[in-house]
Amino acid sequence: MKRRVAVTGIGVVSAVGLNFPAFWESISHGETGIRPMTLVPPGSLRFPNAAEALGFRTEDHFDEKEAGFVDRFTQLAAVAAREALAGYKPNPDTSAIVTGTSAGGQTTEDENFHNLYAKRERVSPLTIPRVMGDAAASRISLETGITGPVYTVSTACSSSNHAIGQAYWMVRNGVVDAALAGGSEAPFSLGFLKSWEAMRVVSPDTCRPFSKDRRGLILGEGGAMLLLEPLDAAVARGAKIWGEIAGFGMSSDAFHLTQPSSEGAARAIRAALADAGIQPEAVGYINAHGTGTTANDATECQAIREVFGGHADDLPVSSTKSMHGHALGAAGALEAAAVLGALAHGILPPTANFTTPDPACNLDVIPNQPRQEQVEWALSNSFAFGGLNAVLVFRARL
Amino acid sequence: MCENQPREDAVRRVIEVIARTQKLPLETVTLDKTFEDLKIDSLDGINILFALESEFKIDIPDEPARQMRSVHDAAEGVKKLLGLVPTEQ
Numbered sequence: 478m479k480r481r482v483a484v485t486g487i488g489v490v491s492a493v494g495l496n497f498p499a500f501w502e503s504i505s506h507g508e509t510g511i512r513p514m515t516l517v518p519p520g521s522l523r524f525p526n527a528a529e530a531l532g533f534r535t536e537d538h539f540d541e542k543e544a545g546f547v548d549r550f551t552q553l554a555a556v557a558a559r560e561a562l563a564g565y566k567p568n569p570d571t572s573a574i575v576t577g578t579s580a581g582g583q584t585t586e587d588e589n590f591h592n593l594y595a596k597r598e599r600v601s602p603l604t605i606p607r608v609m610g611d612a613a614a615s616r617i618s619l620e621t622g623i624t625g626p627v628y629t630v631s632t633a634c635s636s637s638n639h640a641i642g643q644a645y646w647m648v649r650n651g652v653v654d655a656a657l658a659g660g661s662e663a664p665f666s667l668g669f670l671k672s673w674e675a676m677r678v679v680s681p682d683t684c685r686p687f688s689k690d691r692r693g694l695i696l697g698e699g700g701a702m703l704l705l706e707p708l709d710a711a712v713a714r715g716a717k718i719w720g721e722i723a724g725f726g727m728s729s730d731a732f733h734l735t736q737p738s739s740e741g742a743a744r745a746i747r748a749a750l751a752d753a754g755i756q757p758e759a760v761g762y763i764n765a766h767g768t769g770t771t772a773n774d775a776t777e778c779q780a781i782r783e784v785f786g787g788h789a790d791d792l793p794v795s796s797t798k799s800m801h802g803h804a805l806g807a808a809g810a811l812e813a814a815a816v817l818g819a820l821a822h823g824i825l826p827p828t829a830n831f832t833t834p835d836p837a838c839n840l841d842v843i844p845n846q847p848r849q850e851q852v853e854w855a856l857s858n859s860f861a862f863g864g865l866n867a868v869l870v871f872r873a874r875l
Numbered sequence: 876m877c878e879n880q881p882r883e884d885a886v887r888r889v890i891e892v893i894a895r896t897q898k899l900p901l902e903t904v905t906l907d908k909t910f911e912d913l914k915i916d917s918l919d920g921i922n923i924l925f926a927l928e929s930e931f932k933i934d935i936p937d938e939p940a941r942q943m944r945s946v947h948d949a950a951e952g953v954k955k956l957l958g959l960v961p962t963e964q
Binding site for chain 2: 523675681692733734735736
């Protein structure tokens with residue numbers, strides 16, 4: 478029998494807030510965390526702005542010795558996991574941890590390789606354990622004592638949605654009785670940013686999803702983790718229930734390494750709706766992938782039209798990346814937090830920085846101002862480079 | 876003739892860069908071809924821009940980059956950035 482799955486804890490570290498309440502406060506007011514970059518030398522890139530988790534300090538969360546073992550991406554995930562648990566200790570033997578990341582500990586790699594190539598210095602023996610993609614999941618396992626299924630998913634910008642979706646299925650199917658799921662990303666090394674610059678998809682000013690004058694994405698860092706439990710168990714222990722995860726769908730475009738396909742995206746959306754057992758007309762809000770690139774936004778809107786038909790005209794869609802930036806492997810987790818905030822508070826977050834409608838994105842994109850609207854069902858889209866798509870369905874606790 | 880030489884050299888080098896990065900026979904890359912004709916997609920295009928920047932030691936900003944949809948566009952764009960043609964008023 479399939480169990481209903483509740484989200485009973487949310488932890489966030491992001492450019493718009495260093496915990497979930499602060500994050501929601503910003504997102505629900507349309508406040509953006511896109512600012513001039515501080516983590517790399519100014520003037521070294523074509524794009525000067527990013528969404529950094531300003532104010533996040535390692536020493537506030539890790540003692541000096543521990544700090545040496547954890548790359549920033551692990552720190553962001555571990556701190557988010559602590560907030561999601563809020564002191565609750567799920568049964569370690571029957572709980573899971575699934576994290577997502579695109580680039581793992583690449584800042585550590587960048588620093589150590591720079592030391593080797595440019596300074597002829599030695600490479601730290603902690604490079605490998607800090608860089609490895611599963612370091613965040615491992616760290617959370619060490620901190621919580623959770624000994625069940627613990628692993629990491631890396632599907633570029635869909636990583637967190639794939640992670641949350643698989644954790645959701647494990648809880649739903651009785652494989653585990655609790656799961657911490659989400660993702661983290663720390664993309665701000667000069668080498669990684671230069672690689673993004675060469676891709677020519679980063680905006681020279683800000684992120685304006687669905688606007689005609691959009692010029693690309695803005696990179697963001699962050700971590701977000703959700704605590705998932707069977708709904709019945711959550712009710713029984715009197716846990717705060719933010720909402721439910723109610724469906725998960727995946728697809729691959731099998732089309733192109735970087736160009737998106739509306740057909741592949743539409744298949745993932747349809748799969749998620751089928752998994753949730755709902756009709757398209759039931760959906761009241763979509764948190765879009767909405768990167769702010771020319772190609773993504775037009776293709777995503779086309780996919781939404783393909784799936785929702787006439788209902789697309791009445792379906793609010795926003796991209797919160799306009800506020801917290803594109804945090805790559807953490808994007809889906811941050812957006813899950815945004816959706817759960819929306820369902821719990823009856824407020825749909827806007828698409829910030831919106832200027833001019835684009836006929837290729839002719840949906841209700843909630844421009845600039847949040848909207849008081851309680852919906853029951855919501856989707857969160859993630860469509861990755863590589864053509865790998867993952868869509869989550871959320872349900873309000875009404 | 877001589878004053879055209881730098882322009883002709885630039886065009887030849889643009890064609891060579893496109894052929895080299897796309898693994899195309901040099902004779903197939905001609906000024907009348909669009910990128911679509913040569914099956915050059917967006918990711919290939921980014922690679923070509925990167926190689927042109929290295930070849931000519933120039934920075935190709937995003938706006939002129941977006942205009943480059945053919946071999947002719949690429950050659951004209953590079954010539955402009957090299958100051959080999961008068962910029963438009």
